[in-house]
Amino acid sequence: MNMNRAYQITGVVFLLLAAFIAWESLELKFYTSNGPGPGFFPFWLSMALGLLAILMILKATLREPEPMPEGFFTSRAGYLRAGAIVMALIVTTALLDIVGFPLTMLGTILFLLFALGRPGLIVTLLVSAAGSFGCFYLFDRWLKVPLPTGFFGF
Amino acid sequence: MESLQLLLDGFGIACQPMNLLLAFAGCLMGTLIGVLPGIGPAAGTAMLIPVTMGMNPTGAIIMLAAIFYGAMYGGTITSVLINTPGEAASAITCLDGYQMARQGRAGSALAIAAIGSFIGGTIATMGLVLVALPLTRFALRFGPPEFFSLMLVGLSLVTGLAGRSLIRALLSAVVGLLIAQVGIDLVMGAPRFTFGRMELLDGFGIVPVVMGVFGIGEILINAESLSQGVLNTKMRSLLPTRKDMKDSALPIARGTGVGFLLGLIPGVGAIIPTFVSYAMEKRMSKTPERFGTGMIEGVAGPETANNAYANASLIPLFTLGIPGSPTTAILMGALMMNGIIPGPSLFKDSGQLVWAVIASLYIGNVILLVLNLPLIPMWVALLKVPFSIMTVLIFVFCVIGAYSLSNSVFDIGVMLGFGLLGYAFRKLDIPLAPMILTMILGPLMERGLRQSLEMSNGDVSILFTRPLSGTLLVIALLIIATSTFRAFSTVKGETEV
Numbered sequence: 001m002n003m004n005r006a007y008q009i010t011g012v013v014f015l016l017l018a019a020f021i022a023w024e025s026l027e028l029k030f031y032t033s034n035g036p037g038p039g040f041f042p043f044w045l046s047m048a049l050g051l052l053a054i055l056m057i058l059k060a061t062l063r064e065p066e067p068m069p070e071g072f073f074t075s076r077a078g079y080l081r082a083g084a085i086v087m088a089l090i091v092t093t094a095l096l097d098i099v100g101f102p103l104t105m106l107g108t109i110l111f112l113l114f115a116l117g118r119p120g121l122i123v124t125l126l127v128s129a130a131g132s133f134g135c136f137y138l139f140d141r142w143l144k145v146p147l148p149t150g151f152f153g154f
Numbered sequence: 155m156e157s158l159q160l161l162l163d164g165f166g167i168a169c170q171p172m173n174l175l176l177a178f179a180g181c182l183m184g185t186l187i188g189v190l191p192g193i194g195p196a197a198g199t200a201m202l203i204p205v206t207m208g209m210n211p212t213g214a215i216i217m218l219a220a221i222f223y224g225a226m227y228g229g230t231i232t233s234v235l236i237n238t239p240g241e242a243a244s245a246i247t248c249l250d251g252y253q254m255a256r257q258g259r260a261g262s263a264l265a266i267a268a269i270g271s272f273i274g275g276t277i278a279t280m281g282l283v284l285v286a287l288p289l290t291r292f293a294l295r296f297g298p299p300e301f302f303s304l305m306l307v308g309l310s311l312v313t314g315l316a317g318r319s320l321i322r323a324l325l326s327a328v329v330g331l332l333i334a335q336v337g338i339d340l341v342m343g344a345p346r347f348t349f350g351r352m353e354l355l356d357g358f359g360i361v362p363v364v365m366g367v368f369g370i371g372e373i374l375i376n377a378e379s380l381s382q383g384v385l386n387t388k389m390r391s392l393l394p395t396r397k398d399m400k401d402s403a404l405p406i407a408r409g410t411g412v413g414f415l416l417g418l419i420p421g422v423g424a425i426i427p428t429f430v431s432y433a434m435e436k437r438m439s440k441t442p443e444r445f446g447t448g449m450i451e452g453v454a455g456p457e458t459a460n461n462a463y464a465n466a467s468l469i470p471l472f473t474l475g476i477p478g479s480p481t482t483a484i485l486m487g488a489l490m491m492n493g494i495i496p497g498p499s500l501f502k503d504s505g506q507l508v509w510a511v512i513a514s515l516y517i518g519n520v521i522l523l524v525l526n527l528p529l530i531p532m533w534v535a536l537l538k539v540p541f542s543i544m545t546v547l548i549f550v551f552c553v554i555g556a557y558s559l560s561n562s563v564f565d566i567g568v569m570l571g572f573g574l575l576g577y578a579f580r581k582l583d584i585p586l587a588p589m590i591l592t593m594i595l596g597p598l599m600e601r602g603l604r605q606s607l608e609m610s611n612g613d614v615s616i617l618f619t620r621p622l623s624g625t626l627l628v629i630a631l632l633i634i635a636t637s638t639f640r641a642f643s644t645v646k647g648e649t650e651v
Contacts, residue, residue, distance in 0.1 A: 010582055014325065021332060021347075028344060035607030038339035038346055041600050045331050052325045059321065071379060072581060078378035082577075085377055085549065089370070089570045092553055093563045105553070109546050116377065117542025127543055131550045144208045145558045 003066040011057035018050035084115035100150025101140070105132035157287050164509030167212060168517055176213045177514050180220025181521045187221065188228015188244075189533050190544060195225035196480040196590070197368035200361045201551045203488050204558035211492035212507045216514040218488050222481055223275060223464040223515070226424070227522055230267045230457055231533045234260055243424035243460050246432045250445065250452030257448050261530070262394040266402050266450055267457040268526050269394075274410040274462030275519040281414050282469050282512055287501065289473040296498050298609060299617050302602030303626035305595050308476040310633040320637065322584045330592030333358055340601045341608075353564040358572075360487035360594065362556040364480070366569035367586050369552050371576025373545050394450075402454035405435050409458030416459075417466025423479050423587065424463055431459035465515055471496050472508060475598070480590040487594065 021042055028039030074082075088108045095104045109128045113119060119127070139145040167173065187198030199221050206214035229244030234251035247267070254263040296304065309327065336347045337357025348354040394402070409431045416427040435455040436445045445452050467478040468485075475497025477483035489496050494504045501508055526533075556569040579586055603617075610616035618624045 006582065024347060028339075028346060029342070032342070033612075035604050035612050038342055038344045042332065042335045042346060045328055045335065049325070049328045049332065052321055052328060055321050056325065069583075074378040081377040082374045085370070085374060085545070086570065086574070088549065089553075089566065089573070093566045093570065096553075096557065096563050096566070105550060109550070112546050112549060113542055116545055117540055119540055119542060123543070127546060131546055135550055135554065139205075139554055139558070143205060145204050145554070146561055147554065147557065148561075 001068065003068055003072075004060040004063065006068070006072075007060035008057050011053045011060065014053035014056070015050055018046045018053060021046035021049070081116055084112060088112050096150075097148050098150055100152060101147040102132045102136045103150065103152070105135065157283050160287075160505065160509045161283055161513060163506070164511075164513035165516075167506065167510035168216065168513035173213055173216050173510070173514065174517065176209070176217040177220045177518050178521055178525070180217035181224040181518055181525055184221035184224020184226075185228035185231075185522070185526060185529075185533070188225035189231050190228075190548075195222060195229075196484055197365050197372070197552075198225060199481055199484045199488075200364040201369065201555040203361050203484075203491070204555050206488070207558065211494060211504075212510050214492055215485075215489060215494070215507065215511050216518075218485055219468070219511055219515065220518045220521075222485060223461060223518060224522060225481075226460050226464045227268065227271050227457075227526060228533075230271075230453075230460075231264065231526075231530070234263045234267070234453070235533075243428050243463075244457075245425070246428045246456045247453055249432070250447070250449045253446065253448035254450070254453065259448065262398050262450065263453050264530050265394045265527060266398060266454050268523050270402065270406045270409060270454045270458035271461035272519050272523040273406055274413055274458035274460070275465045275522070276516060277410050278414045278417060278462040278465035279512065279515040279519065281466060282472075282515070285418075285469055286473055286508075286512070289469070295622065297620075298602045298605035299620050299623040300626065301497075302599055302606055303617060303623040303630065304474060304476065305599035305602055306630045307626050307633065308595050309592060309599065310630040310637075319583070322582070323588050326579065326584050326586065327588040327592045330589035331596040333363065333589070334593045334596035340597060341604045351564075353560075353562060358568055358593075359559055359565060360484065360590075361559055362565040362569040363572045363593065364484055364590060365552050365555055366572030366574075367576035367579075367590070368480070369548060370569060370573025371580060371586075373548055374573060374577045375580055376541070377545065398450050401450050404438075405431075405451045405455035406458045408434055408438075409455040410462045412455075413459035413462025413464075414466045417463040417478070418469055419478070424460060424467075424481075427459040427463040428456035431455040461519075465519075468515075472500055474498070475500070477591065477594060480587050483590050483594045 025039040025042035025046060028042070029037030030039045030043065031037050088111060091111075092104055092108050095107075106128055109131045110124065113124050113127065118124075136147055140147040168177070183202060184195070184198070187195060187202075190198075199218060202221055203218065206217055209217070226243060230247055230251070233244040233247040234255050237248050237252040251263045251267070254260060334357065336354055338344070338355055339346055345355060412431045412434065413427045416430065432445075432452060432455060435449075435451045436442045439445065439449070439451060441449075467482050470476045470478055471482045471486060475486070475495070477486045477496075486496050494500065494507065552569060553566060556565040557563065559565055576586060578584075579589075606616055607614065616623075617627060
């Protein structure tokens with residue numbers, strides 16, 4: 001695998017996206033008596049995207065092979081850490097309105113601290129408390145930025 | 155004289171205790187954002203927009219502007235102390251600043267950077283005062299055709315943000331334009347690409363997109379490599395010597411000029427003024443071979459250019475409605491969220507607010523100088539925070555930032571989606587700045603074009619026959635042609651296609 005292959009794959013993905021957007025935009029009004037309709041701009045943008053995607057594929061195919069830069073692929077541990085952040089965001093999205101901000105953040109922060117670095121117990125407890133209940137009181141109660149409270153009223 | 159009177163009125167508002175406090179808080183938070191590697195000014199400013207939601211518009215914009223130029227200084231601290239720029243524009247400062255720190259002269263480097271930033275920022279703000287009204291009067295002659303052409307000039311400057319590949323930059327720009335298509339059509343009110351989701355009727359919010367692309371994307375990349383700065387620097391003294399001050403005087407003057415002039419040009423970005431300034435100082439030095447070994451000129455010039463640029467880049471934003479960088483694009487988004495539309499009518503419709511913000515720029519520059527010199531030891535201590543804790547804090551702020559916009563977890567999902575996109579773009583070396591710029595400018599351009607064609611009953615020649623619009627179109631085409639020609643150039647190190 002080299003960067004040429006990576007750009008060929010990326011080009012194909014963009015080409016498929018361009019085709020999809022062109023298809024969807026043809027469902028909208030293209031032109032009206034007053035000028036361009038809602039489908040006008042998305043259609044031509046999808047054409048531009050498709051053209052650039054083809055140029056990307058052609059360039060990647062025709063030029064000298066370019067090796068992957070250092071760090072393009074990372075270690076298993078690296079992917080697990082990045083995956084932990086993604087998982088934390090998914091869980092937060094799913095639970096925030098149901099369980100409320102403080103408890104959701106408490107669980108998420110504990111999970112992330114465990115996955116990313118495992119600082120000592122005291123630091124873990126302080127950071128978890130500050131990031132969950134601390135931030136809730138700071139934003140919701142003091143700065144009046146409403147945050148979800150969930151079942152338990154906090 | 156009129157500008158001076160309006161500025162004095164602006165000081166009257168900016169000096170109100172609450173607004174002073176907000177400027178102070180903005181400078182503090184902006185410096186913190188600049189110090190923390192892994193979160194840049196764009197994402198940091200976007201994250202802090204929700205904090206300003208409950209405030210009056212004047213206070214909110216004063217605070218956000220303070221965060222913006224505060225972050226420009228904050229990036230210097232990590233460049234000098236741990237050879238890691240807190241934000242991209244401070245990268246060049248690593249060359250000589252870090253060497254100065256290794257020689258025990260970190261205090262001098264940081265102090266000169268603070269003084270230079272103050273001078274550059276203040277003079278650029280004076281320039282803003284002088285240029286703003288005349289430029290606005292000129293811009294009031296703009297109708298929809300001129301506005302469309304102006305936005306096209308702004309978009310053509312995307313090629314200046316190309317980085318190493320023009321094709322990838324253009325792809326990023328087109329993706330940004332397509333993202334902006336989601337939502338209700340501006341003219342006919344028809345939903346586009348909403349797939350039946352009510353949350354998408356207003357399109358993707360700029361804040362979750364930017365937080366995802368710059369904030370989440372960045373922490374995903376950092377989590378892979380678990381990069382952490384380690385600090386082992388002693389500071390002999392906080393104050394620069396008389397020789398340091400003497401050697402820095404001309405670089406500061408030149409840096410001010412470079413930063414101000416480049417700040418007037420949208421699309422230049424914050425990195426170019428610092429690199430141009432460094433190259434200029436090296437060229438004008440009697441000992442250019444010593445650059446990179448701890449030359450104070452290598453810190454004074456670029457850091458001054460950095461802050462002069464930050465203040466001057468507000469000129470095209472306020473007067474023409476063109477954001478010059480992702481961070482000013484965020485500021486533009488914040489202004490629009492507060493019902494204030496940057497551009498030719500800004501000084502007419504919201505003059506009081508704008509002059510208060512300009513006055514607060516002067517105040518903010520003083521605050522930054524007074525704040526940052528004594529707080530250097532605190533910033534130094536902050537850099538020892540472990541990666542896991544810093545990531546958690548960024549995560550929490552991003553969640554709060556995304557959720558609080560419309561009290562909806564949908565925006566957190568949007569942030570996650572764009573975080574993954576930002577991560578993928580970084581891996582593939584596809585620049586992110588064009589995407590953000592076009593996402594902001596695209597809808598304005600579309601509206602300008604469609605209104606123009608309505609005015610002319612579908613006759614596209616209206617764009618060319620109106621002198622101002624025609625001139626701007628020619629400028630846009632020249633910029634595109636020049637950039638494309640440079641992209642095909644065979645000179646080593648130039649942008650490749």
